[in-house]
Amino acid sequence: QKEVEQDPGPLSVPEGAIVSLNCTYSNSAFQYFMWYRQYSRKGPELLMYTYSSGNKEDGRFTAQVDKSSKYISLFIRDSQPSDSATYLCAMSAGGAQKLVFGQGTRLTINP
Amino acid sequence: GAGVSQTPSNKVTEKGKYVELRCDPISGHTALYWYRQSLGQGPEFLIYFQGTGAADDSGLPNDRFFAVRPEGSVSTLKIQRTERGDSAVYLCASAGAGGDTQYFGPGTRLTVL
Numbered sequence: 652q653k654e655v656e657q658d659p660g661p662l663s664v665p666e667g668a669i670v671s672l673n674c675t676y677s678n679s680a681f682q683y684f685m686w687y688r689q690y691s692r693k694g695p696e697l698l699m700y701t702y703s704s705g706n707k708e709d710g711r712f713t714a715q716v717d718k719s720s721k722y723i724s725l726f727i728r729d730s731q732p733s734d735s736a737t738y739l740c741a742m743s744a745g746g747a748q749k750l751v752f753g754q755g756t757r758l759t760i761n762p
Numbered sequence: 763g764a765g766v767s768q769t770p771s772n773k774v775t776e777k778g779k780y781v782e783l784r785c786d787p788i789s790g791h792t793a794l795y796w797y798r799q800s801l802g803q804g805p806e807f808l809i810y811f812q813g814t815g816a817a818d819d820s821g822l823p824n825d826r827f828f829a830v831r832p833e834g835s836v837s838t839l840k841i842q843r844t845e846r847g848d849s850a851v852y853l854c855a856s857a858g859a860g861g862d863t864q865y866f867g868p869g870t871r872l873t874v875l
Binding site: 752 | 793797802803805810812818820821853857862864865869871
């Protein structure tokens, strides 16, 4: 079993829909949780960063962490075609430690 | 300012050859990471430098892989006797002194024929 599990999709939704992406993990030492967006043939781009449990909002994006359930989520409101990309969850046990990534979910927003 | 840069962007080599992949981190970033991403997968950790020294090399798959960062800035990932299974995108990331946010470069796409 992988340390971080993420449904690879693909996920296809109409423009304007609310998108929900999530990951589960097994290592209770993870304290830092991130979501990266990766366009085709590009490097991952940091979207959201959360330390420990709770919610964080940035524009149309909301990240949630539930450490008791070992479950993290990313919500995208008013989704746009430009949001079409692969979304990667990542987590680490310490501030400068290696990141452990999920497989990535491929998302397509249809106009 | 400039982000993380990686060269070359693409590298095609033959099985058994030696390759070097270069990473230029964000200026002033002390932490540097190498990851490998296979098609349809998330990046997998290879090695982490803090300054000039390798703080964690637990992700290097075998002794054909080696990385250096002699002056604490640019890093080179070296792969000896390449195998077809080494084909992947090699990503470099850097982070500042706090180390909690990693910024990725565009990657080097390595193809071993």
